[in-house]
Amino acid sequence: xxRVVGLGGGIGASRLWRALARAVGPxxxxxxxxxxxxxxxxxxxxxxDLDTTLYALSGRQDTERGWxxxxxxxxxxxxxxxxxxxxxxxxxxxxLATHLLRTGLLRDGIGLAGVTARLASAMGVxxxxxxxxEDEVATRIETADGRDLHYEEFLVQxxxxxxxxxxxxxxADAAAPAPGVLDAVAAADVVVxxxxxxxxxxxxxxxxxxxxxxxxAAVDVVAVTSIVARVPVAGTGEERRATSRAALLAADxxxxxxxxxxxxxxxxxxxxxxxxxxxxxxxxxxAAGLQVAxxxxxxHRDADGTRxxxxxxxxxxxxxxxxxxxxxxxxx
Amino acid sequence: xxRVVGLGGGIGASRLWRALARAVGPxxxxxxxxxxxxxxxxxxxxxxDLDTTLYALSGRQDTERGWxxxxxxxxxxxxxxxxxxxxxxxxxxxxLATHLLRTGLLRDGIGLAGVTARLASAMGVxxxxxxxxEDEVATRIETADGRDLHYEEFLVQxxxxxxxxxxxxxxADAAAPAPGVLDAVAAADVVVxxxxxxxxxxxxxxxxxxxxxxxxAAVDVVAVTSIVARVPVAGTGEERRATSRAALLAADxxxxxxxxxxxxxxxxxxxxxxxxxxxxxxxxxxAAGLQVAxxxxxxHRDADGTRxxxxxxxxxxxxxxxxxxxxxxxxx
Numbered sequence: 001x002x003r004v005v006g007l008g009g010g011i012g013a014s015r016l017w018r019a020l021a022r023a024v025g026p027x028x029x030x031x032x033x034x035x036x037x038x039x040x041x042x043x044x045x046x047x048x049d050l051d052t053t054l055y056a057l058s059g060r061q062d063t064e065r066g067w068x069x070x071x072x073x074x075x076x077x078x079x080x081x082x083x084x085x086x087x088x089x090x091x092x093x094x095x096l097a098t099h100l101l102r103t104g105l106l107r108d109g110i111g112l113a114g115v116t117a118r119l120a121s122a123m124g125v126x127x128x129x130x131x132x133x134e135d136e137v138a139t140r141i142e143t144a145d146g147r148d149l150h151y152e153e154f155l156v157q158x159x160x161x162x163x164x165x166x167x168x169x170x171x172a173d174a175a176a177p178a179p180g181v182l183d184a185v186a187a188a189d190v191v192v193x194x195x196x197x198x199x200x201x202x203x204x205x206x207x208x209x210x211x212x213x214x215x216x217a218a219v220d221v222v223a224v225t226s227i228v229a230r231v232p233v234a235g236t237g238e239e240r241r242a243t244s245r246a247a248l249l250a251a252d253x254x255x256x257x258x259x260x261x262x263x264x265x266x267x268x269x270x271x272x273x274x275x276x277x278x279x280x281x282x283x284x285x286x287a288a289g290l291q292v293a294x295x296x297x298x299x300h301r302d303a304d305g306t307r308x309x310x311x312x313x314x315x316x317x318x319x320x321x322x323x324x325x326x327x328x329x330x331x332x
Numbered sequence: 333x334x335r336v337v338g339l340g341g342g343i344g345a346s347r348l349w350r351a352l353a354r355a356v357g358p359x360x361x362x363x364x365x366x367x368x369x370x371x372x373x374x375x376x377x378x379x380x381d382l383d384t385t386l387y388a389l390s391g392r393q394d395t396e397r398g399w400x401x402x403x404x405x406x407x408x409x410x411x412x413x414x415x416x417x418x419x420x421x422x423x424x425x426x427x428l429a430t431h432l433l434r435t436g437l438l439r440d441g442i443g444l445a446g447v448t449a450r451l452a453s454a455m456g457v458x459x460x461x462x463x464x465x466e467d468e469v470a471t472r473i474e475t476a477d478g479r480d481l482h483y484e485e486f487l488v489q490x491x492x493x494x495x496x497x498x499x500x501x502x503x504a505d506a507a508a509p510a511p512g513v514l515d516a517v518a519a520a521d522v523v524v525x526x527x528x529x530x531x532x533x534x535x536x537x538x539x540x541x542x543x544x545x546x547x548x549a550a551v552d553v554v555a556v557t558s559i560v561a562r563v564p565v566a567g568t569g570e571e572r573r574a575t576s577r578a579a580l581l582a583a584d585x586x587x588x589x590x591x592x593x594x595x596x597x598x599x600x601x602x603x604x605x606x607x608x609x610x611x612x613x614x615x616x617x618x619a620a621g622l623q624v625a626x627x628x629x630x631x632h633r634d635a636d637g638t639r640x641x642x643x644x645x646x647x648x649x650x651x652x653x654x655x656x657x658x659x660x661x662x663x664x
Contacts, residue, residue, distance in 0.1 A: 040439065041436070042376075042432035042433070042435050042436040042439075043375045043376050043377070043432070043435030043436060043438070043439055044374075044375050044376070044432075044435075045375070073405075073407050073425075075405050075407060075425035075426060076408065076425045076426070076428045076429050076432065077429075078429075079425070079426040079428070079429030079430075080429040080432060080433060082429075082454075083429055083430070083433055083451070083454040083455070084454045085429075085433050085454075093405075093407035093408045093411070093425050094407060094408070094411040096408045096411070096428065097408050097409075097410075097411030097412040097414075097415055097417075098411075098415070100374035100375070100376075100408065100412060101374070101412060101415055101417055103374050103375030103376075104373070104374040104375060106375070107372065107374075107375055119415070122415040122416045122417075123415070
């Protein structure tokens with residue numbers, strides 16, 4: 001059995017997790033999910049990335065809209081608007097049940113890991129889904145014009161349109177990895193940094209004390225590119241371009257390319273999975289010290305994801321597939 | 333202008349408040365509503381009596397079901413059940429909007445009086461609706477078999493079936509009247525104790541420090557019977573009988589009669605409005621020192637409520653209507 005641990009955010013990563021769960025079996029897969037986007041909203045604890053992950057793995061996800069559950073209705077939001085409330089963060093009626101159940105359990109003193117396990121079980125998700133931490137961490141965006149916004153406010157309320165000056169992960173310094181996270185990483189045959197926004201979804205996980213050193217001690221760490229043809233994988237349309245690009249630029253002032261992503265991870269990863277569309281970047285990434293596999297990474301182009309999954313699991317390496325995995329380049 | 337202040341709970345009282353608002357105009361009516369049934373549920377602050385009052389005054393109430401709003405749907409509760417949650421307290425999709433809005437405002441630091449004013453305004457309610465207090469008070473039922481239940485658990489989850497040993501109003505001793513309550517009582521021409529369960533709905537209000545002395549200083553205090561033909565006015569069917577009777581018995585071991593109610597209020601009230609069905613109790617109530625008006629009190633039997641409203645406002649007294657208001661009996 002290959003034990004796989006995946007680290008990531010919501011939409012972009014969950015497509016890969018579904019393919020990996022099919023390949024290695026749900027029991028062999030543990031996910032460590034970003035909770036930096038989590039927020040208290042109307043008194044409810046909303047965990048966008050955990051929910052997207054659970055909805056995707058349970059087949060509940062509305063794949064057309066890209067978030068929330070299929071067959072959703074909006075009765076409560078309509079009633080909120082009738083009460084004169086300006087609704088900026090849409091919570092569907094079915095989605096609300098998830099938040100109500102979670103918030104009630106949290107109020108009863110159950111930690112977020114236990115709550116998430118219970119939600120996963122209720123949804124029939126066999127994959128182990130862990131929050132990165134049970135402590136509250138908030139990704140905040142400082143805009144160039146002086147606003148200090150929760151990431152979801154920046155993304156949803158402001159359409160990710162404002163130029164970003166700085167990204168913070170408030171609370172991360174004092175956070176502890178959720179129970180099971182470090183053990184899972186230590187026991188993994190492969191740790192996967194999913195195709196999620198590096199700044200918004202991966203950085204908060206890496207900011208939890210203990211995660212970086214756990215990754216450095218891991219046997220095999222592979223990152224899957226979150227940028228294909230200079231467009232971020234997650235999100236939809238202009239929003240995703242603006243968001244992820246802005247966040248990336250804010251972080252390092254570098255272009256939104258796979259190479260930029262790979263360089264961010266160079267001290268944590270052994271391998272990098274590059275999209276075929278960006279094959280010309282392979283040399284630059286190898287020069288950064290990473291092995292490179294080049295495959296189609298967008299699962300809607302490569303329906304069963306076999307080549308992507310093989311590349312992630314390192315099967316290509318064992319098979320000495322020259323196209324998929326070039327020879328190691330300079331990394332001890 | 334006759335300034336009227338009404339004290340009460342939910343369903344039973346709100347029928348009277350609607351009739352009074354029509355008679356004196358909404359601007360002349362202030363309500364002080366029981367919050368002892370309020371509860372935190374799934375992280376949301378739910379205020380059953382305040383909401384019933386607002387829904388009734390705004391015409392939103394589902395009068396057939398007796399609680400909640402008309403045209404309600406139950407998508408979120410259905411989804412909660414699908415997640416394996418045993419739903420005991422039903423929150424409709426439209427009703428949820430009220431709780432979300434309230435909880436969000438409370439979390440923003442707005443007091444319950446301000447929140448309630450905002451909800452009333454959003455619903456187009458011109459009557460001034462005040463919570464009895466902005467502090468948290470919880471009516472708890474100790475059952476004979478040793479359980480200690482929140483009133484809503486006792487009522488909804490246990491069907492009010494368990495014998496009651498004792499009723500507590502936790503937090504009442506340390507509660508302060510909500511802003512505006514004492515001023516409204518002091519300025520009132522008439523203060524009305526509504527036809528609500530004396531133990532479950534009126535006692536919590538009277539347990540807030542300052543309320544009893546404010547009533548004793550009031551010009552004219554009238555209680556409207558909450559028992560007609562030995563059946564409580566509020567609630568529906570067997571539930572209301574069991575609940576209110578149990579609660580009454582727990583409180584004083586006395587039979588569920590109008591006379592029992594009148595005797596509970598004797599040191600606070602000048603007048604008592606007795607239902608025509610219980611006219612034979614008038615002597616006993618007069619003997620307790622209260623003036624008695626005898627009218628039909630159930631508004632579904634007396635559609636416009638004119639006689640009830642006149643009796644409450646004391647118009648009968650001014651008109652020397654012998655049937656409606658017998659002569660004062662022994663009270664200074």
